[in-house]
Amino acid sequence: MKIKCMIVDDEPIARDILKTYIDRIPEVSLVKSCINAAEAYEGLHEYAVDLVFLDIQMPVISGTEFLRSLRKPPLVVFTTAYSQYAVEGFDLNSVDYLLKPIVFERFYQAVQKAMERMQNHTQLPGKKEDVPDYLFIRQGSKLIRVNHSEISYIQAERDFCSVYIDNKRLLASLHLKILEDMLPQNKFFRVHRSYIVNMEKIAAVKGNIIELNNAEIPIGANYREHLFKKLHINAGNPVRDAPR
Numbered sequence: 001m002k003i004k005c006m007i008v009d010d011e012p013i014a015r016d017i018l019k020t021y022i023d024r025i026p027e028v029s030l031v032k033s034c035i036n037a038a039e040a041y042e043g044l045h046e047y048a049v050d051l052v053f054l055d056i057q058m059p060v061i062s063g064t065e066f067l068r069s070l071r072k073p074p075l076v077v078f079t080t081a082y083s084q085y086a087v088e089g090f091d092l093n094s095v096d097y098l099l100k101p102i103v104f105e106r107f108y109q110a111v112q113k114a115m116e117r118m119q120n121h122t123q124l125p126g127k128k129e130d131v132p133d134y135l136f137i138r139q140g141s142k143l144i145r146v147n148h149s150e151i152s153y154i155q156a157e158r159d160f161c162s163v164y165i166d167n168k169r170l171l172a173s174l175h176l177k178i179l180e181d182m183l184p185q186n187k188f189f190r191v192h193r194s195y196i197v198n199m200e201k202i203a204a205v206k207g208n209i210i211e212l213n214n215a216e217i218p219i220g221a222n223y224r225e226h227l228f229k230k231l232h233i234n235a236g237n238p239v240r241d242a243p244r
Contacts, residue, residue, distance in 0.1 A: 003114060004048060007033040008040045008063065009055035009079065014100065018053050018079070021107045028111055037061035038138055038174075045178045049074045051095070051114050056080040060143045061136055067092050069132055069182065075117055077110045135182050137163060137172045144170065148187060152201045152212055154179055156194040167214060191227055192220035205233065 005028055007018050015033050022030045028051075032043035036058060043049065054076050056063040063080075067073055076092070081100040095117055096110035136143040146165065155162045156176040163170045163179075172179065180188070180196055191197050195217050197210060204211040208219045219227060228234075 003028045003050045003111070003118070004031050005029070005051040005053060006031055006040065006043050006047070006049045006074075007053045008035075008037065008058075008066070009053070010035050010058045011055070014055065014079065017102065018107075021102075021104050024104065025108065025111055027115065037063075037066040038136070038143070040066060041178055041182060042174065044070070044074070045175065045181065050118065051075045051077065051111075053077050053079050053098075057082060064092060065132065067094075069135070071181065071185075075114050077114065133184075135179075137170050139170060146170070148183065148198075149200070151183075151188075151198050152214060153198060153217055154196040164215065189223075189227060189230055191223050192218050193222075195220075199230065202231070205231065 005022060007015050007022075007030065009015050009018070015035075019030060019033060022028050031047040031049060032039075034040045034043055037060070040052070040054075052074050054063040054067065056078055057080055058066075063078060067076055076094045077096045077098060078094050079098045079100060079102060095114045098106060098110055133149070134145055134147045137146055138144075146163065150165045152164045152166065154164070154172075154176065157171075159173075159175070161172045161174060161176055161179055163172050176190075176194070176196065180190055183196070187199055188196050189199055191210060197212070197217055201212050202210055203213055205219075208224070210217040210219060
C-alpha cells in the first residue's frame with residue numbers, strides 16, 4: 001500500500017522535518033507541501049490525497065477549521081506545539097496527534113496507524129453540524145471571510161473566479177471546481193460549466209435563464225435536467241413566455 005500524503009504547516013522548518021521523515025518511509029509519498037489552508041484546498045483538488053499532516057495553529061484558518069470545512073476529508077494526523085488541542089483533534093476523528101518537536105519514531109507510529117485505518121476502512125465521515133457556513137477568499141495580503149448566505153453566484157474566469165456578493169465582486173484565485181467542493185451542495189448548484197448559483201437567490205427561471213436580483217445566469221444543457229429536479233420544476237412543462 002502506498003499512501004499519498006500532503007503537509008499543511010505555515011512553519012518552513014516543520015515542513016522540512018516532515019518531508020525528511022516521509023522520504024525515509026517507502027510506503028509514503030509526498031504529493032504537495034502547503035503553507036496554509038488555501039493551498040491545501042488546491043492540493044486536495046489537484047491530487048488524490050490519502051493522508052494530511054495538518055498543523056492546527058495557522059493564521060486565518062486553523063487546521064481544525066480547515067478539516068471541518070471538508071465534505072469528504074482524507075485521513076488526518078494533527079501536528080502542533082500545543083497539547084491543549086488534543087481533545088478537539090481526536091473529536092474530529094484524526095488518526096493521531098503529534099506534538100512538536102516531532103521525533104521520527106513517533107511519526108512512524110502515526111503512519112502505521114493511518115495504514116491500519118485505510119486497510120480496515122474505519123474512517124468516519126465528518127460531523128455535518130461541524131461544517132462552517134462560510135469560506136475565506138484571498139484579496140491581496142489578507143483572506144476575507146464570506147458567509148455562504150451572502151454569495152449570489154460565482155463565475156469562472158479562466159484561472160480564477162468572480163464571487164458576486166449582492167453588488168460586490170471578489171476575485172478568487174481558485175478554479176470553479178475547488179469552490180464547488182467547498183460549498184454545501186444543498187444550497188449551491190452548478191448550473192453551467194462557468195457558473196455556480198446560490199439556490200436561495202433564484203428569483204425566477206425563464207427558458208434557459210436563471211434570474212437573480214442582480215444578474216441573469218445561463219443554464220447549461222448538461223445541467224438543466226438536474227437543476228429542474230433540484231428546483232422541483234416539471235421538465236415536461238417548460239417555462240414559457242406569457243402570451244401577450
